[in-house]
Amino acid sequence: xxxACGSKKDNAATTVDGVTTIEFWAASNPTQQAYWQExxxxxxxxxxxxKINVSVIKESPSSEATIxxxxxxxxAPTLSENINRGFAAxxxxxxxxxxxxxxxxxxxxxxxxxxxxxxxxxKFADGHQYVLPIYSNAMLFGWRLDLLKELGYDAPPxxxxxxxxxxxxxxxKYPDKFIWAKADLADPTAWKRWxxxxxxxxxxxxxxxFIEGDKFVGDDKAGIATLQxxxxxxxxxxxxxENVADPFETGTSLFIDLGPWTFKNWVEKxxxxxxxxxxxxxxxxxxxxxxxxxxxxxxxxxxxxxYASATKEQQAAALEFIKWVYSDPNNDxxxxxxxxxxxxxxxxxxxxxxxxxxxxxPELKPYAENVPNAVPPMDNAKFNDLQTILGQEAWTxxxxxxxxxxxxxxxxxxxxxxxxx
Amino acid sequence: MKENNNRLxxxxxxxxxxxxxxxxxxxxxxxxxxxxxxWDLIAPDFQFVGFDNFAKALQSPSVHAAFWVTYKFMxxxxxxxxVMALIVSVLVHSLPKxxxxxxxxxxxxxxxxxVVSALIVKGFLSYNSPLNMSxxxxxxxxxxxxxxxxxxxxxxxxxxxxxTGYYALILTASLESxxxxxxxxxxxxxxxxKQRFWRITLPLLYPGFYTTLILAFGVTxxxxxxxxxxxxxxxxxxxxxxxxxxxxxxxxxxxxGYASAVALLASIAxxxxxxxxxxxxxxxxxxxxxx
Numbered sequence: 001x002x003x004a005c006g007s008k009k010d011n012a013a014t015t016v017d018g019v020t021t022i023e024f025w026a027a028s029n030p031t032q033q034a035y036w037q038e039x040x041x042x043x044x045x046x047x048x049x050x051k052i053n054v055s056v057i058k059e060s061p062s063s064e065a066t067i068x069x070x071x072x073x074x075x076a077p078t079l080s081e082n083i084n085r086g087f088a089a090x091x092x093x094x095x096x097x098x099x100x101x102x103x104x105x106x107x108x109x110x111x112x113x114x115x116x117x118x119x120x121x122x123k124f125a126d127g128h129q130y131v132l133p134i135y136s137n138a139m140l141f142g143w144r145l146d147l148l149k150e151l152g153y154d155a156p157p158x159x160x161x162x163x164x165x166x167x168x169x170x171x172x173k174y175p176d177k178f179i180w181a182k183a184d185l186a187d188p189t190a191w192k193r194w195x196x197x198x199x200x201x202x203x204x205x206x207x208x209x210f211i212e213g214d215k216f217v218g219d220d221k222a223g224i225a226t227l228q229x230x231x232x233x234x235x236x237x238x239x240x241x242e243n244v245a246d247p248f249e250t251g252t253s254l255f256i257d258l259g260p261w262t263f264k265n266w267v268e269k270x271x272x273x274x275x276x277x278x279x280x281x282x283x284x285x286x287x288x289x290x291x292x293x294x295x296x297x298x299x300x301x302x303x304x305x306x307y308a309s310a311t312k313e314q315q316a317a318a319l320e321f322i323k324w325v326y327s328d329p330n331n332d333x334x335x336x337x338x339x340x341x342x343x344x345x346x347x348x349x350x351x352x353x354x355x356x357x358x359x360x361x362p363e364l365k366p367y368a369e370n371v372p373n374a375v376p377p378m379d380n381a382k383f384n385d386l387q388t389i390l391g392q393e394a395w396t397x398x399x400x401x402x403x404x405x406x407x408x409x410x411x412x413x414x415x416x417x418x419x420x421x
Numbered sequence: 422m423k424e425n426n427n428r429l430x431x432x433x434x435x436x437x438x439x440x441x442x443x444x445x446x447x448x449x450x451x452x453x454x455x456x457x458x459x460w461d462l463i464a465p466d467f468q469f470v471g472f473d474n475f476a477k478a479l480q481s482p483s484v485h486a487a488f489w490v491t492y493k494f495m496x497x498x499x500x501x502x503x504v505m506a507l508i509v510s511v512l513v514h515s516l517p518k519x520x521x522x523x524x525x526x527x528x529x530x531x532x533x534x535x536v537v538s539a540l541i542v543k544g545f546l547s548y549n550s551p552l553n554m555s556x557x558x559x560x561x562x563x564x565x566x567x568x569x570x571x572x573x574x575x576x577x578x579x580x581x582x583x584x585t586g587y588y589a590l591i592l593t594a595s596l597e598s599x600x601x602x603x604x605x606x607x608x609x610x611x612x613x614x615k616q617r618f619w620r621i622t623l624p625l626l627y628p629g630f631y632t633t634l635i636l637a638f639g640v641t642x643x644x645x646x647x648x649x650x651x652x653x654x655x656x657x658x659x660x661x662x663x664x665x666x667x668x669x670x671x672x673x674x675x676x677x678g679y680a681s682a683v684a685l686l687a688s689i690a691x692x693x694x695x696x697x698x699x700x701x702x703x704x705x706x707x708x709x710x711x712x
Contacts, residue, residue, distance in 0.1 A: 061649070065672035072462035072677075090675050094464035176557075181548065186567055189653050190673065242564045244548040252549055384673045392657075400567075400656070 020317040021051045022310070025067075027082035027302075028059045031264070031339045036081070038334075039325050046324070050317045057082060071096050071309065078310040079318040082302050083131055085122065085376050086383030091305070092130045093381035098306040099128035103319045106132075113326040114347045118371065122303075124379050125213040132322065133303040135341035138370035139199050140297065141285075142248060142258035146278040147177070156255070156282045158292035160229045163285055167238040170254060179238040181253035185230075185399045186241035188391030190384045194377060195257040197395050198298040201226045202375045203284035207296035211378040211386060216416050220409065225287045227398045227405035234401055241399050249273060259300055260340040260367050275363035283370060299374030301344060329353040342367050382419060389415045455681035462677040474682035484683060486658035487666040488690060490573070494641040494662070497577030502637050505585040507630070510592035511622075524593060527586030535583070535646030542579055543651060569659035572652050576660055579647050584640060588633040595629025596622070627711035631702055638698050642691040663687035 026036040033056050040052035057063040057080060064087050070076045076096070083091075091097045100106045109132065110116055122133055143156040151169045167179050184192040201210070205222030233239045240253070248256040249270045258281065266273045273279055283295040306318050325331050332343040333353040340361070342348055348368045349358070358365050380386060394412035397403040403411070456474055460467035478484045513523050530538070545552060546565040556562065565571045599622065607621055623630075645664035648654060654661035654669070667687065671680035706712035 061668065061672065068463060068672060068675060090461075091463070094461055094675070095466075096463045183567070187653055187655055240548060242548045242567055243543055243546060245544060245550070247549070250549060382674070384675075388673075396656075 019049055019051055020313045021053065022079065022314050022318050022321070023077035024052055024054045024318075024321075025057045025077040025080035025082075026054055028056050028063065029261075029339070032081070035335055035338050039331065040321075043321055043324055047320070050321065052321060067091075071307070074309070076307045076309045078314040079304055079306045079322075081134055081304050083305045084302050085131060085379050086381075086387075088131045088303075088305060089124065089379040089381045089383060092124060092126075092128075096308055097130045098308050098310075098315055099130055100132060100306065100319075101129045103306070103315060105319055105323055109319075109323050109326050112323075113329075113332070113345060114351075115345050117346045118344045121376050122379075131303040131305050133301050133344035133376075134335070135301060135339070136344040136371050136374060136376075137259050137261075137300040137342060138283075138297050138367055138374035139195060139300050140258055140281045140283060140366055140370070141199070141255050142262075143255045143280050143282060144248065144251060144253075144278065145276065145280045147251060147254050148280075156280060158282070158285055158295075159288050159290070160225075160232070160285055161288045163229075164232055164236060164238070166254070167233060167236050171237060175237075177251065178240040178247075178253050179233055180255055181240035181242070181244045181247035182256065183241060183243040185239060186396050188388055188396050190387035190391070193387045193390050193395060194298050194300065195259075197226065197390060198375075198377070199257055199284045200229065202296040202298050203286050204290070205296075206294060207373075207375045209375070209378065211380050211383075211416075211420070214380070214420050216413060216420060218413065218416075220413075222287075223394075224405050224409050227394060227408055229285075229287070230395075231398050231401075231405050234399060239399065246270070248279075260342065260364055263361070263363055264340050281363065281366045283366075283373070296373050296375055297370060299371075299376045301374070301376050303344070333357060336364075340364060342371060344371070380420075385419055386416055389419060452681045452684055455678050456685050458678040459676075460678050461675040463675070467678070470678070474679045475686070477679065478683050478686055483654075483658055483661055483666055483669075484686070486661045487663045487683075487687070490659070490661055491641050491663060491690070491694075493573055494577055494580075494644060495638060497574055498580050498641055499634065499637045501577060501581035502584050502588060503630075503634060505581055506588035506592055506633060509585055509589035510596055511618075513589065513593055514596040520593070524586070524590055527589050529586065530583045531587040533583070536650055538579055538583065539647045539650035542575065546575070566652055567656050569656055572656060572660050576644065576647050576651060579651075580640065580644060584637065588637065591633050592626065592629050595626050599625045624709065624711045627706050631706060631712075634702060635695065635699060639691070639695060642687065642694070663690070 024036060024040060026033045033054065037054045040054050044050065044052060055077075058066045060066070063082060067076070067080065067087075071091075071094075088097065092099075106129070110119055115133070118136060119129065119133060122131055123129055141156070147170075148154075148156065148166075151166065151173065153166065157163045157166050163179065170177055170179065182196075185196055198210075201208070201222060204225050205219040208217065208219040208222060210216075210218050230239065240247075244252055247253040248258075249266070275281075283292070284297050286292050286295050304322060306315050310318065329345075329351055330353055332345060333356075335341070336343055336354060337357050342364065343354075345351070348354055348371055349365075354368070358368055377383065378386070390412055393415050394403075394408040398405055398408050457469055457471060458467050459470050459474075509527050513520050513527075516523060543566070544550065547553070553562075553565075563571055565575055603621060603625070604617065607617055612620070642662075643664055644662045645668065648660050648662050648665050649668070652660045654665040663683070664687075667680050667684050670676045670683055703712065
């Protein structure tokens with residue numbers, strides 16, 4: 001249907017009178033759209049031979065489906081942002097993306113933007129780079145500091161046993177409050193595992209890749225420990241896997257997974273939320289006996305891709321535009337300031353361009369500091385299927401108390417290995 | 422003359438024919454073709470895999486769930502929407518004036534976005550909503566969208582709320598078409614209001630009621646938005662409809678070939694089920710002397 005109704009774009013007509021028109025699809029987030037519009041306008045002033053049309057990726061039914069439909073219908077953009085590594089793996093397996101490292105000038109971007117280390121884990125199994133990461137959120141846990149203090153804590157607990165002890169105190173004082181309240185905990189949708197299982201598992205396994213190429217390389221001990229922690233919390237009524245409106249902000253839950261995009265929303269909706277006054281941030285908890293200082297976490301990270309359906313002229317023009325944007329750290333600083341999303345750079349916590357922003361918004365500091373401790377999602381084209389299996393066979397079953405951690409992990413492992421064949 | 426009429430007939434039906442060819446016939450052929458491939462709609466290369474997609478679908482637990490969930494939705498949605506539409510139509514029909522205004526009011530949910538109604542219901546059923554806080558005070562605690570039976574019931578209820586006005590419109594039109602003389606004759610014969618409803622109104626309403634029932638059964642095969650927004654097909658596939666399954670496979674897993682096979686299986690299930698239901702309703706109506 002999609003392909004039958006689509007119309008092939010006349011790519012040859014995209015360069016007229018020496019002016020190359022490129023289509024840029026920005027994330028459906030007003031701050032990101034505004035940023036890219038500003039960059040495009042500024043670039044057009046310096047380069048009259050390029051015209052950049054910035055538009056938003058429709059999120060109905062999802063941004064991935066919109067992109068897929070556009071590619072199938074022959075109306076894909078030249079480049080787009082907001083692409084995670086898993087979706088990029090799906091697209092690259094379908095030869096829909098340009099391997100960026102094959103384009104002249106790509107290595108200059110990496111050097112100029114100082115992102116050699118940050119981009120290294122993004123290399124795909126075939127040795128190519130298909131995505132230029134824009135931002136990297138080292139996902140953190142938020143803690144209600146006011147509630148912690150009421151329960152006799154000055155800082156968040158860091159190990160599983162400490163959290164279970166805290167839960168006992170919490171339930172004794174507030175039976176209707178929970179350590180973690182979130183409906184997504186019981187929802188097997190693939191991407192939801194990034195913000196629960198993978199955050200805790202990355203900490204327990206010292207950043208194990210889970211899937212490497214077409215192989216399941218999950219750490220059994222860490223995986224079972226992660227599930228056991230959730231099972232223990234469930235048994236002690238520490239988790240609430242139901243739809244709850246703003247659980248953390250209203251104090252129904254004591255901790256929650258937090259991305260830095262939340263703070264912009266809080267300014268409007270929950271202005272009373274103040275960092276180090278009523279909430280604080282921490283890396284994920286670790287199993288007992290593991291040093292909390294070594295904790296790793298999930299990297300919510302997305303980037304730019306160039307589509308294979310674009311003409312050579314458009315691909316070259318798109319790369320030149322990206323090169324221009326990232327040649328100036330002030331453009332990254334502007335991005336950081338406008339979106340709160342930490343630029344994917346190695347020098348985020350040391351470069352002077354970002355210091356003023358971090359000083360002004362101290363809640364962003366832990367995110368910037370932990371960029372090197374954040375593990376990007378798997379690059380397997382079947383990531384959706386695999387993460388759904390993870391949810392259906394293991395995580396949600398343990399959250400619901402339907403299976404014990406060992407059995408759930410074993411079932412999941414068998415199902416994932418079957419899916420990878 | 423006959424030839425001219427034929428031409429005129431073709432001319433008038435041509436827009437719909439063209440529409441059907443472009444939006445139904447071509448996609449159907451396309452989908453049939455796709456179902457025998459492993460194409461994801463994007464990759465330049467793909468293989469013909471014969472009946473592999475169908476074999477895989479027939480063994481898939483999520484496809485099995487989609488098959489059974491449709492009938493479970495029928496059990497919730499069809500009786501609810503039928504009774505509610507009947508009540509609304511009888512009440513509106515008995516109004517002395519402003520019938521159209523009331524009908525438009527009941528019809529509005531049908532026009533509203535499924536996304537909006539689903540989000541409102543989601544807020545209404547959240548753990549810390551006034552409803553649940555009040556229920557907890559009297560010792561009742563239900564995870565409405567996280568429990569299989571209640572999630573199914575909630576989606577069925579929203580769908581019934583949405584379609585009641587639409588079906589009431591059809592039933593009211595049927596009620597309006599019943600000749601008043603029949604009621605007058607019955608009144609002379611001393612028929613009471615209860616007998617009038619069961620012995621006169623309901624049998625004469627049956628053709629309209631039959632239409633709404635067939636439409637309602639058909640709706641259960643196409644539920645998507647409300648499920649997508651409220652439960653995502655969960656918990657444990659308890660609300661995984663055919664449309665959810667097709668969407669997930671095509672747009673989340675990028676398996677367009679496999680999704681096409683599931684879509685064809687769904688259309689076979691729909692066609693066979695509706696055919697059986699239609700025959701049963703006809704038989705039921707004939708046995709009671711309503712048709």
